[in-house]
Amino acid sequence: MFDSRLSRRIRSYLTRPLEESGDRSQLLLGRLASWQVRALETVSSLEQVEFKVFSQWGEDGIIDWLVERAEIPAHLHTFVEFGVESYVEANTRFLLQNRNWRGLVMDGSVNLIEQLKRNQRLFWAHDLSAKAVFITRENINELLVEGGFSGEIGLLSIDIDGNDYWVWESISAVRPVLCICEYNAVFGDMWPLSIPYDRNFVRTRPEYRNLYFGASITALRRLAKRKGYTFLGTNSAGVNAFFVRDDYAARFEAAIANTALFPSKLRESMSESRRLSFQRGSARADLIERLPVVNTETQEQHILRDLKPLYSDEWMQIIELPRLVKPAELLSNANSDLA
Numbered sequence: 001m002f003d004s005r006l007s008r009r010i011r012s013y014l015t016r017p018l019e020e021s022g023d024r025s026q027l028l029l030g031r032l033a034s035w036q037v038r039a040l041e042t043v044s045s046l047e048q049v050e051f052k053v054f055s056q057w058g059e060d061g062i063i064d065w066l067v068e069r070a071e072i073p074a075h076l077h078t079f080v081e082f083g084v085e086s087y088v089e090a091n092t093r094f095l096l097q098n099r100n101w102r103g104l105v106m107d108g109s110v111n112l113i114e115q116l117k118r119n120q121r122l123f124w125a126h127d128l129s130a131k132a133v134f135i136t137r138e139n140i141n142e143l144l145v146e147g148g149f150s151g152e153i154g155l156l157s158i159d160i161d162g163n164d165y166w167v168w169e170s171i172s173a174v175r176p177v178l179c180i181c182e183y184n185a186v187f188g189d190m191w192p193l194s195i196p197y198d199r200n201f202v203r204t205r206p207e208y209r210n211l212y213f214g215a216s217i218t219a220l221r222r223l224a225k226r227k228g229y230t231f232l233g234t235n236s237a238g239v240n241a242f243f244v245r246d247d248y249a250a251r252f253e254a255a256i257a258n259t260a261l262f263p264s265k266l267r268e269s270m271s272e273s274r275r276l277s278f279q280r281g282s283a284r285a286d287l288i289e290r291l292p293v294v295n296t297e298t299q300e301q302h303i304l305r306d307l308k309p310l311y312s313d314e315w316m317q318i319i320e321l322p323r324l325v326k327p328a329e330l331l332s333n334a335n336s337d338l339a
Contacts (some may be wrong), residue, residue, distance in 0.1 A: 023097075026053050026054070027053065027094075027097055027098065029053070030051070030053035030060060030094055030098060031098060033051040033053075033061060034061075034064045034098060037049045037051065037061050037064055037065045037068075038064065038065065038068045040065065041255065042254065042255050042256070042257065043065070043255065043256055043257070044257045044258060045233055045256065045257065045258045045259070045260040046062050046065075046232065046233040046234065046235060046236075046242060046256065046260070047233075047235070047236040047260065047262075049061045049062055049064075049065040050062055050235060050236060053093075053094045053098075054088070054089060054090055054093035054094050054097075055089065055090065055091050055093075055094065056089050056239070057235050057236075057237040057239050057240065058235050058236070058237070059091045059180065059235060059240055060091075060094040060095075062235060062242060063091065063092075063094070063095055063155070063178070063180070064094070064095075064098070064099075066178055066232070066242065066244070066252075067095070067099070067154070067155070067178070069251055069252060069255055070177055070178065070244065070248050070251055070252075071251065072154045072177050072178075072248075076152055076153060076154045076177060077099065077100075077101045077102065077154055078101060078102045078103065078149065078153045078154050078155075079092045079095060079096075079101055079102075079103040079104075079153065079154055079155040079156070079157070080103065080104045080105075080106075080144065080147075080149055080153060080155075080156050080157070080174065080176075081103065081104075081105050081106075081156075081157040081158075081159075082105065082106040082107065082135055082157075082158065082159070082160060083106075083107060083135075083158065083159035083160040083161065083182075084105045084106070084107050084116075084159075085107055085109065085112045086107075086112040086113075086115040086116045087105055087116045087119075087122075087130070090105070090157075091157040091159070091180055091240070092105070092155065092157055095155070096122070096126050096128060097122075097126065100126065101154065101155075102126075102127040102128075103126075103127070103128050103129070104128075104129045104130075104131070104144075104147040104148070104149055105128065105129070105130050105131075106130070106131045106132070106133055106135060106143065106147075107132060107133075108132070108133065108134040108135065108160075109132065110132040112132075113130050113131065113132035114132070116130050117130055129147055129148070131143070131147060135160055135163075135167060136163065136167070136199040137163065137166045137167050137169070137170035137197065137199070138170075138199065140167050140170055140171055140173075141170065141171065141172055141173040142173075144171070144173040144174055145173050149173070149174055150173050150174060151174065151175060152174070152175050152176075152177070153174045153175070153176045153177070154176065154177050154178065155176055155177065155178040155179075155180070156171070156174060156176035156178070156179050156180070157179075157180040157181075158179075158180065158181045158182065159180075159181075159182040159240075161182070161203040161213045161214065162195065162198075162201040162202070162203055162213050162214065163195070163197055163198070163199070163201055164181055164182055164183075164194075164213075164214045164215055164220075165194040165214065165215035165219055165220065165223060165296060166194065166197045168181055168220075168223060168227075169223055169227075175245070176245070177244065177245050177248055178242070178243070178244055178245075179224065179229055179242070179243040179244075179245075180240050180241070180242055180243075181220050181224075181240065181241055181243075182214060182239055182240050182241075183214060183215060183216060183217040183219075183220050183234070183238075183239070183240070183241050184211075184213055184214035184215060184216060185216075185217065185238040185239075185262075185263045185264035185266075186211050186264070186284045186285050186288070187214075187215070187216035187219075187285075187293065187304075187310060188216060188285070188309075188310025188311045188312075188315065189216065189217055189218055189261060189263070189310075189311060189312050189315050190218070190307075190309060190310055190311065190312060191216060191218060191219075191295065191307055191310065192215075192216060192218045192219035192222050192295060192296045192297050193215060193216040193218070193219055193293045193294065193295065193296065193304075193307070194214070194215035194216070194219050194293065194294050194296050195212060195213060195214065195215070195292075195293065195294070196292055196293070196294050196301060197294075201213075204274075206270075206272040206273075206274065207272070207291075208288065208291070209269050209270055209271075209272075209277075209287045209288055210268055210269055210270040211268070211269055211284055211285075211287055211288050212288045212291050215296065217234065217241055217261050219296040220241050221241070222296065222297060223296065224241075224243045228245060228246045229243035229244060229245055229246060230243060230244050230245075230246055230249040230252070231243055231259055231261075232244055232252060232256060232259055233256060233258070233259045233260050233261065234260065234261045234262050235262070236262050237262070237264065237265075237266070238262040238263045238264030238265065238266070239264060239266070241261070262318075263311070263315040263318050263319050264319075265280070265318075265319060267279060267280050267284075269284055269287055280319075281319045281320045281321070282310070282311060282316065282319060282320060285304065285308075285310055288304060289303070289304045289305035289308075290303060290304070290305065291303070291304055292304075293307070
C-alpha cells in the first residue's frame with residue numbers, strides 16, 4: 001500500500017511553488033494598494049482605505065493606514081492576534097509580511113495551529129510565534145507574558161467568537177497602541193451588551209444559531225473609553241471596530257471625517273441541523289431572542305427580546321429592505337390626493 005505520509009510529502013512538494021507564487025502575487029498587489037492608501041492624509045471614514053490581502057473584510061488596508069498615521073516607533077512594531085485559525089485569513093498577516101512586524105498568534109484549535117506551523121517560510125522569514133490554546137480571561141495575561149509580550153506593543157487584534165469583551169477587559173499585560181476587536185452587530189447599537197461570561201463558551205452550539213457570541217459595538221466603545229482608547233470607526237462589513245490609545249489619538253483628530261459604525265448584513269445564521277439559513281436584517285436577533293445577555297455597564301442580566309428595539313433608526317434603514325407599497329395603497333393615496 002502506498003504510504004499516505006509519502007503521498008502528502010509529494011503533494012506538498014509539488015504544490016508549494018504554486019502556493020508561494022500566489023502569496024507573492026497577493027503581496028505585490030497588496031503593496032501597491034498600501035502605497036496608495038498611505039498617501040491619504042485624510043479620509044471620509046475607514047471604509048475609504050479598506051483592501052484585503054489576507055484579511056477577511058478589508059482590515060489589511062485599514063490597519064496599514066492606521067499604522068502609517070500613528071507613526072508607531074520601531075521598537076513597538078509588534079502585534080498579538082488571537083482567534084486566527086490557521087492564519088490563512090487574518091488581520092495581521094499582511095502586517096507581518098509587508099511591514100515585517102514581530103508577532104504572536106493564538107488559536108484554540110491544535111490542528112489549525114499545527115497547519116500554520118507547517119508553513120515554514122512564515123517562521124524562518126519572520127519573527128512569528130504561534131500557540132494553540134483556548135483563551136479565557138483567567139489565562140490571557142499569563143499567555144501574553146509567556147509568549148514574550150508585555151508592556152507597550154503596536155497592535156492587538158481580538159476575535160474569539162465568544163468572550164471577546166471579557167477577555168479584553170481582563171488584559172493588563174500589554175498596552176497596545178492600536179486595538180481591533182470583533183463586535184456582534186446582531187446585538188444592535190442601542191445597548192452595551194455581551195454574552196454572559198462562560199470560560200467554556202463555544203459559538204457553534206445549535207441553539208446559538210451561529211449568531212450568539214461576543215459583544216455589541218456600544219459595549220466595546222464604552223470598555224475602550226475606560227481603558228484609555230479612542231474609537232476610530234468600524235469596517236463597512238460591520239464586523240471589526242478600531243481604537244487608538246488616547247496618547248496617540250491627536251494624530252487622528254483631523255484625519256477621519258466620520259468615525260462611522262456600520263451594522264452587519266452578514267447572513268451567517270444556521271439552523272439547528274447546522275445548515276446555513278441565510279436569515280437577514282433584524283430577524284437574525286429573533287432567532288436568539290430567548291437567550292441571556294449582560295448589560296456591561298450595570299452587570300444586570302436580561303433576555304435579549306426584553307431589550308428590543310436593539311437597533312437605531314440609522315441601522316434599521318441599512319439592514320432592512322424598504323417596505324414594498326402594494327398597488328392598492330398607491331391607488332388609495334392617489335385618490336386621497338385628488339380629493
